[in-house]
Amino acid sequence: MNSLLEMKHVVVNFFSYGSMVQAVRDVSFTIEEGQTVALVGESGCGKSVTAKSIMGLIKKPGKILEGSQICFDGEDITGYSDKEWQKFRGKECSMIFQDALVSLNPTMKIGKQIIESLDNHAVSLLKEEKKKQAIEMLELTGIADAGSCLQKYPHELSGGMRQRVMIAIALITHPKLLIADEPTTSLDVTIQAQILAQMKQLQKQMNMAILLITHDLGIVADTADKIIVMYAGKIVEEGNARDIFYHPVHPYTKALLGSVPRLDKEGKQELQTIEGSIPDMTHPPEGCAFCGRCPYAMKICQQYMPEEVYISKEHRAACWLMDERAGRRKIYNG
Numbered sequence: 001m002n003s004l005l006e007m008k009h010v011v012v013n014f015f016s017y018g019s020m021v022q023a024v025r026d027v028s029f030t031i032e033e034g035q036t037v038a039l040v041g042e043s044g045c046g047k048s049v050t051a052k053s054i055m056g057l058i059k060k061p062g063k064i065l066e067g068s069q070i071c072f073d074g075e076d077i078t079g080y081s082d083k084e085w086q087k088f089r090g091k092e093c094s095m096i097f098q099d100a101l102v103s104l105n106p107t108m109k110i111g112k113q114i115i116e117s118l119d120n121h122a123v124s125l126l127k128e129e130k131k132k133q134a135i136e137m138l139e140l141t142g143i144a145d146a147g148s149c150l151q152k153y154p155h156e157l158s159g160g161m162r163q164r165v166m167i168a169i170a171l172i173t174h175p176k177l178l179i180a181d182e183p184t185t186s187l188d189v190t191i192q193a194q195i196l197a198q199m200k201q202l203q204k205q206m207n208m209a210i211l212l213i214t215h216d217l218g219i220v221a222d223t224a225d226k227i228i229v230m231y232a233g234k235i236v237e238e239g240n241a242r243d244i245f246y247h248p249v250h251p252y253t254k255a256l257l258g259s260v261p262r263l264d265k266e267g268k269q270e271l272q273t274i275e276g277s278i279p280d281m282t283h284p285p286e287g288c289a290f291c292g293r294c295p296y297a298m299k300i301c302q303q304y305m306p307e308e309v310y311i312s313k314e315h316r317a318a319c320w321l322m323d324e325r326a327g328r329r330k331i332y333n334g
Helices: 047-054 082-088 110-121 127-140 159-171 189-206 241-246 251-258 299-303 329-333
Strands: 003-016 019-032 036-040 062-064 069-072 093-096 177-181 209-214 226-231 234-240 308-310 316-318
Touching (some): 019 209, 047 069, 047 177, 047 209, 110 159, 159 189, 189 209, 226 251, 234 241
Parallel strands (some): 036 226
Antiparallel strands (some): 003 062, 003 069, 226 234, 234 316
């Protein structure tokens, strides 16, 4: 597979009232063509800011710092003009936001909102052809009476149907990459599963890559080819689903997994909680940002940032416990 997206040492800061929030700190990863990558972490870890940087949606007081590279199809897009970004968004890369009711225009019918995407990127199509494509895309997302849906307003639809409409809007132009930012947060578990299954099916039909942003490891187990765990603006672990779920090495990844209910365990389970809170990102720690909450923290964790260690070709983590000099490494991994 070829690399569709390459994030290289991306840094995003927000400047306000004499302070600087370090939202994304030296983030690097790749997404291959047709691959599903999940970006996981608790609220405030930098997931959504990372996604918005790919879409060129970082506005003042935010700034992508010099030296950051976001390469799409081999081209660095960080220096795009407003006109180039307009061409890129929707056509090359589309995004589904968290709350469909907020994201959709409440005063505009569904059909017009879908066709609006085609107006921006397929101006040569006739009006009837655009309507036909809108109906076909709604049907692909699992809406049965698609023709009738075109004439409705967002408030007339259920949460699940609104989310399917958002997917239709994002995919009507057949983008190469779909960014889904918490696409199932406000939906019940059954609808969540349906939406994720629908996205996977459409991905295969369109040969599209997906970047799934979520705080819930439970929904990515059967969805993601690769999982990236973020904490305090940095990637702490990355690997395939088997690596992350069966062989996690970073204490934060283990803590996230411990907070997810397991169906394969009998009887009552005590879910793990992560004590403490995310550090102040105006003054992040000099060392590992998780050390204040980590039960395995050592003195060096407070003083120096750990380097990334490759456990296997696809599995990497940034933790001092993986250093050969760490006396607790065998105990921790055992």
